[in-house]
Amino acid sequence: MAKSAFRGTPSGGGMNMNMIKQAQKMQTELLRAQSEIEEREFTARSGGGAVTATVSGKRELLRLEISPDAVDPEDVEILSDMVVAAVNEAMRAAESAAAENISKLTGGLNLGGLGL
16 A cells, blocks of 8 residues: 555545635635625815715725816816726725735735636
């Protein structure tokens, strides 16, 4: 009878059951964290509050509010810039919250490309 290449594991298995359980627990926690982020809303303002953008944790634009004072038919470009700035900042807030949750769960371990 040949001996196992791994001491203490008669079948020569790879991961032990404790490691598998820990990985499953982490996967469950990551999925829960992702779900929580997807349910949240993130809001950002630009132009001194003239433009407000709200995005979901799924990175979808939910609302865009524009103050009537921000609408200048002679200078639509500034309004466009404020809209882009507000939407981008709200998206960054959503990304940051997702990254923070992942970091808490993984203890800073980079698991690469989880895309939460």
